[in-house]
Amino acid sequence: MNNNNTDIVDVQSINFDTTQPSTSQPGTSCECFRRRKLMWIILASIVTVLIILGIIIPTIIVKTKKIQIEEMSTMETTTETTITITEKIATKKETTATTIETITEPLTTTEQKTTTEKQLFSSIDNNIDINWSQNGITIAGGYRPTSKLDGFNSPSSIYIDDDDQTMYIGDSGNSRVVEWKYGAKIGQVVAGGNGMGSQMNQFKTVIDVVVDKKNNVFITCDYDNKRVVQWSPKNLTDQQILIPDIFCRGLAVSNDGFLYVSRWGKDDVSRWKLGEKDGETVAGGNELDQLSWPYSIFVDQDHSVYVTDGGNADGRVTKWLKDTKFGIVVASQGEVNSPIQSFEPSAVFVDHLDNIYVADSRNHRIIRWLNASRKGDIIVGGNGKGNRSNQLSNPSDLSFDRYGNLYVVDQSNHRIQKFDI
Template sequence: MFCLDQFKHITEKINELQLDTTRIISQREVLMSSDQLKSETIRHDQHAPISGISIHPNAKWKQSGQRVAGGNSSDGDKFHLHHPHGFCVDDNQVLYIADSTNNRILKWRCGAMMGEIIAGGKGKGDGSAQLNRPSDVIVDRTRSNLLICDYQNRRVVRWRLGDSTYGETIISNIDCHGLAMDKEGYLYVTDYKKNEVCKYEIGKPDGILVAGGNGKGSRLDQLDGPLYVFVGRENSVYVSDEQNDRVVKWKTGSKKGVVVAGGRNRGSGLEQLSEPGKIFVSPWNAVYVADWGNDRIMSWPQEATHGHVVVGKSRRPKVDGTLSGLREVLKVEGIKTSTRAQITAKTLAIFGRFDIPIAIGQNTGTRDIFEYEWAQNYTLDQFQKDGGIIYENGEDALLNEMQKANLDNIYNVIEISPSTSLGHVLQHLNPELLKYIRLFIMAGSVYYGYDNSSQPSKEYNIYTDISSAQRIFNSSWAYFGLAPLDTTIFMQFYGSLWEKFYSYRNQNKYVQLIIDSYTIWYNNGGKHYGALKPFSPENGTSIMYDVLAVFLAASYPSVSTMINQQLPLIVTSDGFTKINSTFGKPVNVSVAFQTKDPYISTQFIGITVLESIIMSP
């Protein structure tokens, strides 16, 4: 969704401009102006219309916006957007939006109710009339062209403005993500996998290296996942170096860059960034950056050691505030349970396990999960035709199964999602049966929170449905094992362990399905999830929160890798899990790992899990 504060043009004198609180927000990046946005003398610059605009250092920023494009749905019509990425704005306040998952570019006029498809929109593909996950777009007004990063097709394409029939590839075999143009009309393109930025003369396929190009790394002559690029004064290049959590400035001809924002490890402090996205640099060399992982926009004055938050006040602001972090978006939108079921169906089909039924639980929202695209070619109907069993009412199916529990038939229930369905089942289940049911659940936060914060967090699986979570914690289970954020935050598999697993992708169909679905999840937005260690399909996983709960269930009653505490826990009305000796029921909480370095234990768990997949018959 994009938001844009109301524009106000106030002419103070010739060639001076003031815009009133202009702010454009997408899922990943924000470009904004202030209520004291003044220009110096603005040259009529065809290539860099924004370069003459400066933001007053004492500008005050409104903390809410007005929607100008898209809405609450991800449908593929011209009223809606689905994972919008890069965008640009022309002098007439017309938005050009890379509507990534819909594989198209939309032109959205100020005040319009819907957009106009001006490139792509003919399905995902690599034809001249198609796009595949476009990630950025700019307008070359001199030549009346759109220039588009066609991310998944690994190309930069040129489309004539006013002609949406087909595009022309001008740069091939490039993992492009961001575009910029200088005042001479040269094109700058980030290459996410080569970790470099190159400068191109339009019409020529080979570029000149201007940033990075020395392999992936954190040295000042290296980049790690460059996303967006901005060309400033004297053609200095500013790069959002995503995995290094910094913005780096490269002067023309320099062999290395200078950190101008962040670069002090990933975090939420004013001296830190977390996965920076879109950037803008004022003529006063103040850097404005969409600090995606922290749900905020920051400004960094020239040579400053820390930035200022200009939009977004807290680490995880509320949805009705200025920005909504991914976890808060999930709280509101939720994920369609049917799409999870379809992914499960395809996975079971590949494993040949049609004997395992799929029960569809309560929807917590309408959003498709990021890797849904991987399963689109295998429907639930096909799963049933192949011999699989689908229970449309998952709660009834779960209730029927749990009612079979007895002394000779002990059940293990693993809960790794919001607790809505299980909470509803407990309203109808005879509580006497719970003494024959063990519960293993990934939920809550006892001593430490997200990002290994020293303060507990409201964990997603709890606060999505607080009343159901309270019902679960108030029940008397035969055994209640809890994997909270305290330990699950470290569940990342990487290094030689992951390299070995990844090497089997062309030899083992089970490994292949995991890598394929993971790659789609990563490219469709998963790569922007916060994590303690950088990750990609090639070098490691994101945080595998749920794996620990599954591992605890599979290894029960052994807890040799964990430090367990039996704690009386309750779920509070605002979604926290807290120790309460008066009202809390005993919960076996995996609060820490046996090893001083938690990653030693998680890699042991990883060996157990990943090798079991490799060795599957």
């Protein structure tokens, strides 16, 4: 009995032991499954992250390169623009306040246009093919002499003030100086106009008039009163005699404020410092080192003096370099491309390239000598004496505005003619 009981106990023990693992087996399997599932999830996440990184990183690199390329393109464009601006400035021989302003401030269409217009005449006269209209426009005066302010009586000279859009005209026959605004129908008397006389508010014969911009004064050659007179535009009654007892014919003011005067009787050109009583002779005589009946004069930026010499060899223009005693003939009769060989220079103008422009009063025309050329070409007139738009009658003076338009004092037609470029 005892043995049997023992065996039964043992069997139960064995059965207990053998059934214990069977109850823990499903738990272990689930745990392993969960671990494997977690590993797959982690692995899938890693793969997903790698795939995403594989897409994003190249995209970032491409965008970065694109940005770098765009930046490089921008830099290249900026560099090219800078070079272009530099080249444009380099082609201009003059550096003006407007040019400096254009460099330091944002470029605008208006500024570029203004700069171009101001430098137009300086650039176009490089071209020998430049022409002026052959039909002039009457911008002041008319065909008949008059003492009214809508015209003139034998005008003698002109001064162009581009800054104020104004012309100053020596109205010789009316013994006055007239201010005429661009586009105006009538002028305004700024000196004289009180009849012919020798009082300080009168002139006898106004031969020439210039404006000294440095000192802001007007200067007039009052030939028959044998004097050079100065007055201020701020006080037109405040006139004073600069040079007395002188048969003056032509006036010019240099860029440093010296006054140059051509005078008959002594047949020379003298230079005066305003306020001083004695002048210095800078050209004179009737040989090549002399003059005869010097008339109009022009002083360039190098202080060379150009003189229309009416009494020598039937007319010539001579050039006198600064501090020299001899003149050089730069224009004369026989040097014009025309069958007419006579020559009576009444006025001279010289541009910054040393091209010479001469009013030929006898032949009613304007002639240009290009720098170093021995032959002059007629640019306007030369169609006989007359009052048509393509004719002149004893032109006495000429000038240019900053755009290159030509202004001619058409003396015997009592008018100012403008020839557009």
